[in-house]
Amino acid sequence: MSLIDLANPSRFLALVGRVLPWLIAATVIAFVVGIALAVAAPDDYQQGATVKIMFVHVPAAWLGSFIWAVMSIAALGTLVWRHPLADVAAKTAAPIGAAFTFLCLFAGSMWGRPMWGTYWVWDARLTSVLILFLMYLGLIALWNTVEDPSRAARAAAILTLIGALNLPIIKFSVDWWNTLHQPASVMRLGGPTIHPAILTPLLVMTVAFTLLFVTLHLAAMRNEILRRRVRTLRLLEAHGA
Amino acid sequence: MLVAGTSLACTRGGLTIFRDVNFAVKAGEALALTGPNGSGKTTLLRVIAGLLRPTEGAVRFEGAGPDAVLGEEAHYLAHLDPLKPSLTVAENLTFWTEFLGGAGAANEALAAVRLERLAQLPAAYLSAGQRRRLSLARLRAVQRPIWLLDEPTAALDAAGQVILADMMRQHLASGGMIIAATHGPLGLEGAKTLEMGDHPPLEGEGRRASARRGGVKTEAPDVTPTRPPAAVDLPPPEGGKEPPNLLSSLSAILARDMKIAWRVGGGALMGVLFFLAVVTLMPFALGPDLGLLRRVGPAVLWLGALLASLLALDRLLAVDQEDGSLDLIVSAPAPFELVVATKAIAHWLTTGVPLVIAAPLFGVMLNIEPAAIGAVTATLLVGTPALTFIGLIGAALAVALRRGGILLPILVLPLTVPVLIFGVAAANAARGGPVGFGTPFTILCALTLMSLVVGPFAAAATLRHME
Numbered sequence: 001m002s003l004i005d006l007a008n009p010s011r012f013l014a015l016v017g018r019v020l021p022w023l024i025a026a027t028v029i030a031f032v033v034g035i036a037l038a039v040a041a042p043d044d045y046q047q048g049a050t051v052k053i054m055f056v057h058v059p060a061a062w063l064g065s066f067i068w069a070v071m072s073i074a075a076l077g078t079l080v081w082r083h084p085l086a087d088v089a090a091k092t093a094a095p096i097g098a099a100f101t102f103l104c105l106f107a108g109s110m111w112g113r114p115m116w117g118t119y120w121v122w123d124a125r126l127t128s129v130l131i132l133f134l135m136y137l138g139l140i141a142l143w144n145t146v147e148d149p150s151r152a153a154r155a156a157a158i159l160t161l162i163g164a165l166n167l168p169i170i171k172f173s174v175d176w177w178n179t180l181h182q183p184a185s186v187m188r189l190g191g192p193t194i195h196p197a198i199l200t201p202l203l204v205m206t207v208a209f210t211l212l213f214v215t216l217h218l219a220a221m222r223n224e225i226l227r228r229r230v231r232t233l234r235l236l237e238a239h240g241a
Numbered sequence: 242m243l244v245a246g247t248s249l250a251c252t253r254g255g256l257t258i259f260r261d262v263n264f265a266v267k268a269g270e271a272l273a274l275t276g277p278n279g280s281g282k283t284t285l286l287r288v289i290a291g292l293l294r295p296t297e298g299a300v301r302f303e304g305a306g307p308d309a310v311l312g313e314e315a316h317y318l319a320h321l322d323p324l325k326p327s328l329t330v331a332e333n334l335t336f337w338t339e340f341l342g343g344a345g346a347a348n349e350a351l352a353a354v355r356l357e358r359l360a361q362l363p364a365a366y367l368s369a370g371q372r373r374r375l376s377l378a379r380l381r382a383v384q385r386p387i388w389l390l391d392e393p394t395a396a397l398d399a400a401g402q403v404i405l406a407d408m409m410r411q412h413l414a415s416g417g418m419i420i421a422a423t424h425g426p427l428g429l430e431g432a433k434t435l436e437m438g439d440h441p442p443l444e445g446e447g448r449r450a451s452a453r454r455g456g457v458k459t460e461a462p463d464v465t466p467t468r469p470p471a472a473v474d475l476p477p478p479e480g481g482k483e484p485p486n487l488l489s490s491l492s493a494i495l496a497r498d499m500k501i502a503w504r505v506g507g508g509a510l511m512g513v514l515f516f517l518a519v520v521t522l523m524p525f526a527l528g529p530d531l532g533l534l535r536r537v538g539p540a541v542l543w544l545g546a547l548l549a550s551l552l553a554l555d556r557l558l559a560v561d562q563e564d565g566s567l568d569l570i571v572s573a574p575a576p577f578e579l580v581v582a583t584k585a586i587a588h589w590l591t592t593g594v595p596l597v598i599a600a601p602l603f604g605v606m607l608n609i610e611p612a613a614i615g616a617v618t619a620t621l622l623v624g625t626p627a628l629t630f631i632g633l634i635g636a637a638l639a640v641a642l643r644r645g646g647i648l649l650p651i652l653v654l655p656l657t658v659p660v661l662i663f664g665v666a667a668a669n670a671a672r673g674g675p676v677g678f679g680t681p682f683t684i685l686c687a688l689t690l691m692s693l694v695v696g697p698f699a700a701a702a703t704l705r706h707m708e
Contacts, residue, residue: 120606122529130521137514147326147365147505177525235366237358 009225012085016222023215030208037201044198053111055201059209060104061125064132065167067097067213071139072164075157085221087153088228090160091143092220096213098136104129124178128171135163149228242268242304242386242418244289244311249298251284258284260297264435268386271409271419271432280438282422283320286389289420290317292568312572315387316341318380320395321565322372326365327504328497330356333364334378339493341383341573350382354404369396374404381408388412390421402428490575491583498587501560508556509591512549513599519545520603531608538607539617539668543661545603546596546621547628553592554632555649557584558640558704567640571704581704582697585633593625616671616678620685624664627689630696631656637700660688 034055044051071093077086108126109119120126139159146152243265250260259281266272274282287293289300291312302311324333334351338344351357354374359367367375373396380388388409394402406428409419413429421427502509523541527533534541558581561567570580600621604614635653642648667681 118531118608120608121531122524122534127521127524127529134514134518134521137517141508141511141514144505145508147363174525178529234362237362239368 027211034204034208055205057107059206060100064101071160075160078157088224094139101133124175128174245301249295252296268416273432273434274422276437313574316385317389319565322376323566324364331360336497337379338382340490343383346382350378354378388419495587502591512592513595516545516549535608538609543665550628557636562640578697578701581700589629597621613672617668620664620667627660627692630692633696634699637703
């Protein structure tokens with residue numbers, strides 16, 4: 001089944017129906033294994049048990065950027081290939097991306113409380129993620145401004161691509177701003193060497209989070225397709241009346 | 242019941258639109274205003290509705306009682322259909338019936354214009370003709386004795402025109418009165434005709450405003466087009482209209498504005514998003530020094546909330562003006578000052594309160610100490626209504642001048658200076674200093690109470706005199 005076959009929403013729905021149970025099972029297994037490994041992982045000699053926040057924080061941060069990349073591909077699909085499901089994918093990915101980005105920020109600030117003595121520090125990484133979060137919210141706001149999703153799709157696609165172009169620049173600028181103001185006195189998570197005892201659960205958790213995203217995204221796409229069908233039916237009813 | 246105009250003239254922007262217009266309409270009579278485009282038909286209707294003041298002459302009204310006001314006895318069906326796209330058909334109609342009276346007749350009116358199947362559909366989905374039908378349902382449900390109709394047949398299909406003609410005939414039979422601007426035949430037998438503007442106005446010498454006279458002549462029985470027999474069996478309007486209750490009028494407008502704000506395109510949470518963006522930008526300008534951020538934190542929060550509360554202000558009144566709702570609201574029986582104040586309260590509840598709720602979280606991000614966070618939140622809770630009600634004046638000015646957007650903040654920002662001063666002073670006083678928390682906080686409360694009084698009156702006065 002190629003990407004073009006998936007352009008037919010009915011076929012896509014059938015595929016999602018078949019794949020979704022397996023994905024849910026895989027996600028649950030990955031989380032069970034990942035959490036077990038994470039609990040068993042040794043505490044850090046400096047950070048104590050708080051280092052385990054990393055097992056949520058890092059995968060969430062990864063998904064924050066990964067989902068924007070997914071949305072950028074979907075945006076290309078809308079603008080270049082005019083794939084009918086591209087804007088469905090883009091629209092449904094945005095709230096999930098915002099949720100994971102928020103989770104990343106929340107976990108970071110929970111970790112920061114014992115580490116920095118305060119919930120929030122204008123650290124380069126946290127600040128970059130905060131800006132990513134703001135951009136997600138702006139994108140969601142854009143989707144929610146227009147009633148007709150096909151009209152919002154192109155505008156949102158352009159904003160997504162501009163965002164993808166700008167995010168590295170923002171990241172660089174924030175890093176530069178941060179080092180300008182304070183030397184890297186803040187202890188950073190993850191150095192060049194991570195002990196395998198921590199790395200393995202981290203990787204498993206990352207896989208688990210990614211599976212969770214794929215599951216949520218496919219389910220959300222299915223819901224969005226059905227929602228649009230309801231909308232079309234209501235329109236037909238209105239004008240057939 | 243009598244509505245009569247004597248030697249009416251109207252001048253706008255130095256151009257005489259019409260003059261020496263005379264007419265008299267009694268209960269059970271219809272008057273058709275005809276004439277070329279630009280001959281002043283709509284202007285005359287707006288003069289009769291009380292939305293414009295004539296330059297010369299006067300509209301005389303003899304109603305049922307000595308206190309009867311023409312604007313409250315009339316219903317103006319304008320060019321535009323005052324509908325909110327995010328509300329359903331039923332919600333749109335129910336709002337107007339709750340606001341203007343006649344709530345009991347809403348369902349029956351919807352059935353009369355054949356829209357009952359679409360009742361739960363957002364109005365955004367309606368075609369132009371269906372929107373027009375919804376306006377007819379409103380006209381029917383609010384049960385006013387005087388109908389002022391501006392091109393009522395526009396966008397209506399044949400069946401819709403039959404519904405309209407039946408409605409009008411029934412209205413006249415039950416002692417109503419109709420004044421309609423029209424290009425086509427209304428389908429009413431024995432309607433009087435007022436021919437407006439004998440000379441087309443915009444040809445070469447139009448500015449000389451040569452006497453364009455209008456005189457009433459009784460028309461020979463109207464050229465009724467062959468149309469199918471009345472398909473709709475309309476029950477007569479319910480006897481005795483129920484006067485709108487002030488409280489239900491106000492709660493209707495409060496509920497409607499809040500619903501619109503939370504639905505698609507409403508933007509209730511946009512302000513919070515903007516607030517977060519402003520707070521995020523501050524450390525980039527000031528540097529991430531937590532001590533500095535803590536010191537300026539209350540000021541940053543206040544500035545952010547101030548700018549965020551200005552953001553949505555230009556939609557507060559402009560939306561109602563653009564779709565013609567404001568004309569109906571101004572001429573409604575409910576006191577306009579109270580209506581405007583209610584709209585401002587709805588605006589504050591949907592845009593101001595979220596800012597207050599978000600402030601403590603943003604305070605943590607700026608590393609403000611707990612006592613000061615509490616103080617900032619308290620001052621914002623007390624101070625943001627003042628921002629909304631001062632902004633209300635700016636929103637009214639922007640609507641009256643037909644220039645929203647950028648003008649509004651320029652008008653409003655200087656007026657908010659005292660609120661900012663005492664808001665920030667009280668928030669800073671909470672962390673100790675020469676002045677206690679109580680003094681600036683009480684002054685802030687006083688400023689808010691004052692703006693609650695002054696804002697609606699100033700805004701209402703501005704909107705009443707816009708022409």
